[in-house]
Amino acid sequence: MIENYSELFLKKMREKHLKKRKESNPNKPIATWVQDDIFLDKSIGKSLTIILRTVGCRWAYESGGCTMCSYLMDSSPTPISAENLKKQFDYAIEKVKDLDEFSVKIFTSGSFLDEFEVPREAKEYIFERLGKLEEEGKLKEIAIESRPEFITEENLKNIREYIKDINVEIGVGVETFNEEIRNIAIHKGVTTEDIINAINIAKKYNVGIKAYLLIKPLFITEKDAILDAINSANKAFEVGCSRVSFCPATVHKGTLMEYFWSKNQYRPPFLWSIIEILKEVKSKNPDKIVMCDTSGIPTKRGAHNLYGCECNYKIKNAIEKFTLTQDIDVLDVECKCRKYWEGFIEMEEKNIVPLGDKY
Ligand code: SF4
Ligand SMILES: [Zn+2]
Incomplete structure (x- = not known):
């Protein structure tokens, strides 16, 4: 029952906000850009990211x-019709026409494999079209x-009919491997079993699964957020x-995160927490x-x-450097505001609910 009330609250909040949504050109993607990236074989090269404009996430x-x-x-x-989406792709792929080798990442504001989108x-x-680029030896890997x-036998078989040999990776919003946090605090509507099934199907088609993990969902403390991210x-x-x-x-x-943040009952993660998480996870999985x-x-x-502190941009x-090089030594940054983070965690642990930090 409580879950129904909270779902109703979420839906109403979403509907109210959606009224502010603006119409835009259906033949242009939301965004598209070329950047340096790290590939699955750990080499560095160029990637084209395309964020397709679709009707959005069904969930x-x-x-x-x-x-x-x-x-x-x-x-x-x-x-958004199939024709619109083809034009969006054509528009974006032009950006790499002069490159010899690149990867392509195609995102939507939801699930690329959902035919609703x-x-x-x-x-x-x-x-x-991506299959042709593979044949020409230009395409290094693709990500969706x-x-x-939606990671089903049928969908993956369909991908492999066109993309024969190169790495294909599907990013999945796993968010956390703690099911309570995933489905109550985040309201993801995805079980761990769903995730494991998807990983197993993907393995059969030699498709990788990139796990997106959320650092510091709502309703958990900074300390628990660090532990949750590391464990996940x-x-x-x-x-x-x-x-x-x-x-x-x-x-x-x-x-909902904004709702609690504006009431000073949520604080986004500290960069010190992120450093701790990255160092720990990378050392354990070199x-x-x-x-x-x-x-x-x-x-x-x-x-x-600490807001405004000079270490923010340094970190x-x-x-960014760590993501590209995978070298944890680049994360050795010092600043006196580390003490503030330690104090925040200590104080928050004595509190009943997570703390905000607005000033
Ligand atoms: S984060 Fe949740 S609501 Fe947002 S696109 Fe993914 S599944 Fe949909
Ligand atoms: Zn600082």
């Missing part, structure tokens, strides 16, 4: 979605994102994920690729240390 429409996610705000309020015709068009329920990453490698990508929480508009997203750092809504750069 967010049906249930109110995850408590930290506002992706639906980027999605299209009007239907990407109709089969558009999906096959994209895979066919999907909820685990170790578990992700143990069950066969190809790599781990940490997403330090950022407070997005129209989310042969694995451990990555960390830095978007939102070091704003008030994103991960930050942001160090995390």
Whole structure:
């Protein structure tokens, strides 16, 4: 019953916010860019990222979605056809026409493998074009994102009909391997069994699963968030994920996370916590690729240390360098505000509920 009330609350909050969603060109992706990246074989090269504009995540429409996610705000309020999606892809792929070797990452504001978002015709068009780039020897690897329920035999067989040999990786929002945190605090609607099934199917088709892990979901303390992230990453490698990508929480508009943050009952993670997590996980899994997203750092809504402290940008750069080089020594940053973090954790542990940190 309580769960129904909270779901109702989430849905109402989402619906209210969706009224502010703006129409935009259905033939242009939300964003697309080329950047330096690390490949699964640990070499460094260029990658093209395409964020396709779709109608958005089905889970967010049906249930109110995850408590930290506002992706639906980027999605299209009007239907997006297969034709629109093909044009979006054509527009983006132009950016790498002069490169000899690159990887392609195709994201949506939800699941690329869900036909509700990407109709089969558009999906096959994209895979066919990528298959040709593979044949020409230009495509190094591809990455897509999907909820685990769409990682099925049929969908993976379909990918491998076009993309024959190169690495294919699917990013899955695992968020945590603690099921209570995943389904109550994050409201993900995904069981650990769903995730393990997806990993096993993916293995059959030689497809990797990149686990996205959320650092500091709602309702848990900084200390528990550190432990949860470390345990979840170790578990992700143990069950066969190809790599781990940490997403330090950022407070997005129209989310339950923003609701609690604005009441001073949530604080995004400290960068000191992220450093601790990355060092611990990488030392335990030296042969694995451990990555960390830095978007939102070091704003008030994103991960930050003492607000305004000079170490914030230094650490942001160090995390970016770590993701590319996988060298934990680059994370050795010192600053006197580390004491503030230690004090915060100590005080929060004495409190009944997690603390905010607004000033
Ligand atoms: S995090 Fe993923 S599954 Fe959850 S609402 Fe956002 S897009 Fe949907
Ligand atoms: Zn500092």
